[in-house]
Amino acid sequence: MGFKALCLGLFCALCASYIYITIPGNIEEYWKVIALFTVAKTCTFMDMCFENLGIMKHGDLISMIFSLDYTQPLSDENVTVTDTIFVDTPVRLYLPKRKSEIRRPAVIYIHGGGFCFGSFRQKAYDSLNRWTANKLNAVVVGLDYRLAPQHHFPAQFEDSFTAVKFFLQDKILRKYGVDPTRICVSGDSSGGNLAAAVTQQVQIDLEIKHKIKLQALIYPVLQIIDSCLPSHQENEHGIILTKDLGIKLVSSYITTDETVTQAMRRNQHMPLESRHLFKFVNWSTLLPKKYRKNHVYTEPVLGRHNYSLPALMDIRASPLLANDSQLQNLPSTYILTCQYDCVRDDGLMYVTRLQNVGVQVTHDHIENGFHGALLFMVSPPYLRLGLRIRDMYISWLDKNL
Numbered sequence: 001m002g003f004k005a006l007c008l009g010l011f012c013a014l015c016a017s018y019i020y021i022t023i024p025g026n027i028e029e030y031w032k033v034i035a036l037f038t039v040a041k042t043c044t045f046m047d048m049c050f051e052n053l054g055i056m057k058h059g060d061l062i063s064m065i066f067s068l069d070y071t072q073p074l075s076d077e078n079v080t081v082t083d084t085i086f087v088d089t090p091v092r093l094y095l096p097k098r099k100s101e102i103r104r105p106a107v108i109y110i111h112g113g114g115f116c117f118g119s120f121r122q123k124a125y126d127s128l129n130r131w132t133a134n135k136l137n138a139v140v141v142g143l144d145y146r147l148a149p150q151h152h153f154p155a156q157f158e159d160s161f162t163a164v165k166f167f168l169q170d171k172i173l174r175k176y177g178v179d180p181t182r183i184c185v186s187g188d189s190s191g192g193n194l195a196a197a198v199t200q201q202v203q204i205d206l207e208i209k210h211k212i213k214l215q216a217l218i219y220p221v222l223q224i225i226d227s228c229l230p231s232h233q234e235n236e237h238g239i240i241l242t243k244d245l246g247i248k249l250v251s252s253y254i255t256t257d258e259t260v261t262q263a264m265r266r267n268q269h270m271p272l273e274s275r276h277l278f279k280f281v282n283w284s285t286l287l288p289k290k291y292r293k294n295h296v297y298t299e300p301v302l303g304r305h306n307y308s309l310p311a312l313m314d315i316r317a318s319p320l321l322a323n324d325s326q327l328q329n330l331p332s333t334y335i336l337t338c339q340y341d342c343v344r345d346d347g348l349m350y351v352t353r354l355q356n357v358g359v360q361v362t363h364d365h366i367e368n369g370f371h372g373a374l375l376f377m378v379s380p381p382y383l384r385l386g387l388r389i390r391d392m393y394i395s396w397l398d399k400n401l
């Protein structure tokens with residue numbers, strides 16, 4: 001019975017994915033992307049089936065699939081790779097073997113995965129971090145953090161912040177031969193959220209002597225208070241990240257209460273006393289006209305549910321909620337956005353807000369890009385878009401670090 005239901009479920013998932021194919025015509029390597037899209041949809045669907053059949057918990061199947069992709073710390077001719085622990089946070093270190101007269105720059109990379117999945121052990125991140133160490137002759141630290149739904153906000157933030165703070169100590173930087181004036185914090189997607197939040201806190205933490213020189217945010221998630229931005233509407237059925245999936249992941253970051261997920265889908269999750277925060281994410285003023293198109297701004301519905309969830313109003317969960325004087329402290333920033341991305345407007349609004357307070361921002365926008373593509377830069381599928389994102393990011397680092 002279970003098996004038949006599973007087969008039927010699989011069959012329906014495949015049909016549904018073909019019916020709902022909304023892949024824009026200008027996407028490169030169209031058939032590869034369709035294959036990825038179908039696999040992603042099928043996995044999410046099977047995960048749901050397994051949950052309904054009581055075989056596994058929600059997300060377990062996807063975590064299992066992710067872990068099949070994990071790599072061991074393998075050194076090569078150029079880079080020594082080791083796994084270790086910073087305080088309680090597992091990290092993978094990439095130390096260039098090349099002799100260097102001067103201390104090296106460093107990059108701390110925080111992986112994506114919707115706060116629920118992923119690790120620096122994934123093939124794509126291992127390859128990116130190794131590449132960074134090699135190309136820039138830099139010390140690279142890939143860091144992991146506790147994941148939802150077992151762990152909620154602020155665990156993910158705390159783990160990342162604690163590891164970064166540990167690394168920034170004099171004795172640790174000296175141990176790895178790192179130049180304290182040349183350190184970048186980077187991340188993609190939810191890792192971009194953590195990188196942005198960590199950078200904000202490092203810059204104001206009086207206990208931290210060495211500050212961050214650069215931050216690089218690749219299609220970052222930067223706020224959880226408005227789920228009705230133009231990019232949410234245009235990419236509701238996005239290629240890897242649908243609006244539903246995005247909201248499910250973000251809500252499991254902050255709570256186990258399923259009703260929050262539903263309220264977020266209707267954009268009715270914020271309390272009355274959050275009204276003053278909406279000016280920080282008001283896309284009708286912060287989004288360039290090109291992206292606003294004909295969308296009409298509607299005020300969010302506040303106070304429909306009075307969730308007592310401090311995370312909803314916390315800048316460590318939504319770095320876009322920092323006020324202008326907090327943003328002024330931020331280092332030179334790289335932001336990469338993709339057109340076909342539910343969270344595109346988070347990145348675009350952060351570009352505007354940072355530029356408004358005089359922070360130096362380099363912004364790359366990929367017209368035919370989609371969320372999560374970096375994960376597919378390794379084989380298979382060896383997606384050109386993923387490699388392009390890597391190269392844009394590395395070339396900025398190379399010029400600025």
Ligand SMILES: *[C@@H]1O[C@H](CO)[C@@H](O)[C@H](O)[C@H]1NC(C)=O
Pocket residue numbers: 076077078134
């Ligand atoms: C080591 O570095 C050289 C020179 O940059 C490069 O050609 C080679 O591919 C690198 N090896 C690995 C395993 O990345």
Ligand SMILES: *[C@@H]1O[C@H](CO)[C@@H](O)[C@H](O)[C@H]1NC(C)=O
Pocket residue numbers: 278279282284285297299
């Ligand atoms: C957002 O901006 C529009 C003007 O473009 C303004 O009418 C509206 O009141 C603003 N809303 C908030 C919550 O800041």
Ligand SMILES: *[C@@H]1O[C@H](CO)[C@@H](O)[C@H](O)[C@H]1NC(C)=O
Pocket residue numbers: 272303304305306
């Ligand atoms: C939420 O709180 C506000 C003011 O404290 C109140 O007016 C509103 O009725 C409350 N909503 C619910 C659903 O309890």
Ligand SMILES: *[C@@H]1O[C@H](CO)[C@@H](O)[C@H](O)[C@H]1NC(C)=O
Pocket residue numbers: 323324325326
């Ligand atoms: C910005 O936020 C900080 C921290 O909450 C606060 O101390 C400061 O007064 C705020 N500045 C402005 C201009 O609102």
